[in-house]
Amino acid sequence: MLIVNVKKISLIFISFIFILSLIYFYMNQNIVVSQTQFIMNTTVEIKLFGKNIDKNKLDKTINKAFNVMKEVEDNSTSYFAYEGNAASLNAHRGEYYRVNQDLIDQLSISIPFYNLTAGEFNIGLFRTVNIWKNASEKNYLPTREETLNSIGKSTPNDIVIDKFNSRVLLPPDMEIDLGGVSKGYSLDKVISFLKNSSVDTALINAGGNIIALGKPVERDYFNIAVQDPEVINKIIGTVKLRDGQAIATSGSYNRYYDIYGKKYSHILSGITGYPTELYKSVTVITNKGIISDILSTSLFLLSIDDGRKLIDKLDYPVEVLYVLNDDTIVKSEGFKIEYSQDNIYKNQ
Amino acid sequence: MNIPKITFIKINKREIIIIIALLILAFASYFIINNKGPGAKAQIEVAQNLYGTYDLSKDQDIIIKDSKGQIIMTAKISNGTIRVITSTCRDKICIKEGAIDLSGQTIVCLPNKVVITVINDNNQIDGVLK
Amino acid sequence: MKRQRYIVIIGVLLALSLIFAYIEMILPSFLPNPAFKIGLSQIPILLTFYLLDLKSATAVSTGKVLMMSLLFGYFLTYIFFVNIAGAVFSIIFIGFSQYLKFSIPMTSLMSSLGHNLGQFLIIGYTLGWNIALFYLPFILVFSVLFGLIIGFISKSLLLKIEKRL
Numbered sequence: 001m002l003i004v005n006v007k008k009i010s011l012i013f014i015s016f017i018f019i020l021s022l023i024y025f026y027m028n029q030n031i032v033v034s035q036t037q038f039i040m041n042t043t044v045e046i047k048l049f050g051k052n053i054d055k056n057k058l059d060k061t062i063n064k065a066f067n068v069m070k071e072v073e074d075n076s077t078s079y080f081a082y083e084g085n086a087a088s089l090n091a092h093r094g095e096y097y098r099v100n101q102d103l104i105d106q107l108s109i110s111i112p113f114y115n116l117t118a119g120e121f122n123i124g125l126f127r128t129v130n131i132w133k134n135a136s137e138k139n140y141l142p143t144r145e146e147t148l149n150s151i152g153k154s155t156p157n158d159i160v161i162d163k164f165n166s167r168v169l170l171p172p173d174m175e176i177d178l179g180g181v182s183k184g185y186s187l188d189k190v191i192s193f194l195k196n197s198s199v200d201t202a203l204i205n206a207g208g209n210i211i212a213l214g215k216p217v218e219r220d221y222f223n224i225a226v227q228d229p230e231v232i233n234k235i236i237g238t239v240k241l242r243d244g245q246a247i248a249t250s251g252s253y254n255r256y257y258d259i260y261g262k263k264y265s266h267i268l269s270g271i272t273g274y275p276t277e278l279y280k281s282v283t284v285i286t287n288k289g290i291i292s293d294i295l296s297t298s299l300f301l302l303s304i305d306d307g308r309k310l311i312d313k314l315d316y317p318v319e320v321l322y323v324l325n326d327d328t329i330v331k332s333e334g335f336k337i338e339y340s341q342d343n344i345y346k347n348q
Numbered sequence: 349m350n351i352p353k354i355t356f357i358k359i360n361k362r363e364i365i366i367i368i369a370l371l372i373l374a375f376a377s378y379f380i381i382n383n384k385g386p387g388a389k390a391q392i393e394v395a396q397n398l399y400g401t402y403d404l405s406k407d408q409d410i411i412i413k414d415s416k417g418q419i420i421m422t423a424k425i426s427n428g429t430i431r432v433i434t435s436t437c438r439d440k441i442c443i444k445e446g447a448i449d450l451s452g453q454t455i456v457c458l459p460n461k462v463v464i465t466v467i468n469d470n471n472q473i474d475g476v477l478k
Numbered sequence: 479m480k481r482q483r484y485i486v487i488i489g490v491l492l493a494l495s496l497i498f499a500y501i502e503m504i505l506p507s508f509l510p511n512p513a514f515k516i517g518l519s520q521i522p523i524l525l526t527f528y529l530l531d532l533k534s535a536t537a538v539s540t541g542k543v544l545m546m547s548l549l550f551g552y553f554l555t556y557i558f559f560v561n562i563a564g565a566v567f568s569i570i571f572i573g574f575s576q577y578l579k580f581s582i583p584m585t586s587l588m589s590s591l592g593h594n595l596g597q598f599l600i601i602g603y604t605l606g607w608n609i610a611l612f613y614l615p616f617i618l619v620f621s622v623l624f625g626l627i628i629g630f631i632s633k634s635l636l637l638k639i640e641k642r643l
Binding site: 019022025026029045047203205207208210216222223224225226227235238239241247248249283 | 379
């Protein structure tokens with residue numbers, strides 16, 4: 001005999017639905033998973049946005065994302081030799097050397113900028129960088145001849161890339177340093193890794209370079225504060241960073257060589273090997289991490305007019321903001337910034 | 349007068365299940381709804397119209413007027429908290445509620461239809477470009 | 479039941495609920511949020527429901543809100559409608575409990591839940607759901623707690639009254 005207690009069953013059923021809907025609400029809460037690590041000489045913060053239900057997956061993904069970044073660092077460093085990386089390539093200059101794909105990609109994107117910037121953006125400056133590093137340790141000022149001589153006769157145009165066999169021929173009088181390229185490139189790699197791991201929203205902050213994927217729940221954009229070049233803890237204003245956009249800034253304030261108490265920018269002219277002092281900082285927004293990194297360096301070295309010509313030649317949408325030495329701000333029309341109330345800068 | 353027998357049913361299993369379900373719902377909704385952390389701003393609404401948003405970091409007194417322009421309430425911001433100090437309402441519950449400072453917390457004055465909510469800064473900065 | 483007797487009983491119960499409501503108003507609140515009350519005035523309403531019927535309970539409940547609003551000068555203001563909504567929902571939930579054959583404490587719980595949900599709905603509708611939702615967990619916990627307390631008080635009172643009858 002089968003007696004079905006309708007009330008009892010409906011009660012159990014209702015409480016079951018109750019609990020299920022609670023679990024559903026809990027699982028669908030929005031969360032942010034963030035982690036900070038020291039990579040590429042800077043603190044890198046990766047923030048992943050998702051649902052509570054994916055928390056374990058996000059935790060794993062964030063670790064893998066840092067591993068992707070570390071791999072790019074190892075593949076592009078000129079200071080520690082690994083099989084097929086830039087340091088090994090420098091050691092094997094003058095012969096065809098098999099390198100990793102990251103290096104090939106970075107070289108083939110950054111070499112054209114040598115011509116585009118009329119020689120200012122030069123990736124073959126490893127020796128010059130070393131001269132400045134030594135100089136700042138021993139506290140002497142390198143002469144212009146010294147830095148000029150450290151740049152060999154060969155230019156990045158003489159680098160031969162054999163994409164088919166993944167080989168590169170570096171001229172014997174040149175050593176490469178991808179300092180102004182690999183950070184931006186690593187952001188692009190992390191973003192494509194995150195997309196493949198089905199992460200919809202992420203923000204990666206590598207100090208002077210930030211890249212956005214997707215948008216946060218409450219807004220259509222990420223709010224990015226642009227730091228004041230003079231005063232730490234102060235900001236010029238905030239910029240809206242949208243899906244896929246990368247922002248990068250170059251300035252003399254953050255990384256410099258300290259010689260006789262004077263600060264020399266770490267950004268060196270590819271022609272003279274000497275730092276330029278055209279601006280306090282240059283900030284670039286575009287849609288690719290590596291381009292934002294290269295452009296912020298290039299535009300820091302070029303005059304505003306030459307910079308505009310360079311931007312016109314590119315296929316990427318580029319917006320730029322200069323902070324001049326007299327605290328005037330010059331920016332392209334599309335660069336939307338909300339100035340903070342207490343900033344001292346004159347907007348032009 | 350006859351009291352029906354049915355009223356003297358004791359609390360039974362089915363009722364206890366409902367009570368437990370309600371309590372579970374209460375606790376769960378507490379954790380879902382309340383994302384508590386110190387808030388950045390106080391938002392004041394009068395009859396569902398936004399009256400103003402005030403920075404909790406700046407000490408100030410706020411005079412709240414209704415749609416006819418009459419003063420119905422004064423609120424005070426001090427030490428990152430907000431509280432109601434005077435109100436024209438009858439029961440003064442809004443004053444008794446004291447100071448609030450965690451995001452999501454509210455002071456409601458029903459007679460005056462004033463709602464004071466502590467909110468996070470929606471324009472908070474996601475990252476700093478150095 | 480004689481008509482006179484009915485009128486006397488319902489009048490006493492209404493007066494009791496008014497007195498309880500007033501006592502609750504002047505008592506200092508010991509709860510984290512002073513907007514919440516134990517609901518002492520719900521005792522006479524429950525007694526009305528069990529001694530008389532649902533119709534009488536409705537009369538006492540709405541009569542209490544009406545007279546309180548007239549006494550304290552908030553008749554036909556916003557707060558009056560909030561209270562009326564609470565009273566109406568409370569009665570609906572009592573009727574629902576009667577249909578489901580709930581015990582006295584459970585009926586009391588349902589009544590206080592209904593009271594709070596009624597106010598919740600009208601506050602949510604008029605002042606925004608975010609604010610109302612913030613109070614939802616407290617509404618549920620206090621409804622259960624105070625509903626049961628009031629329920630047990632009412633039950634012991636009813637048992638005593640039954641012996642005297």
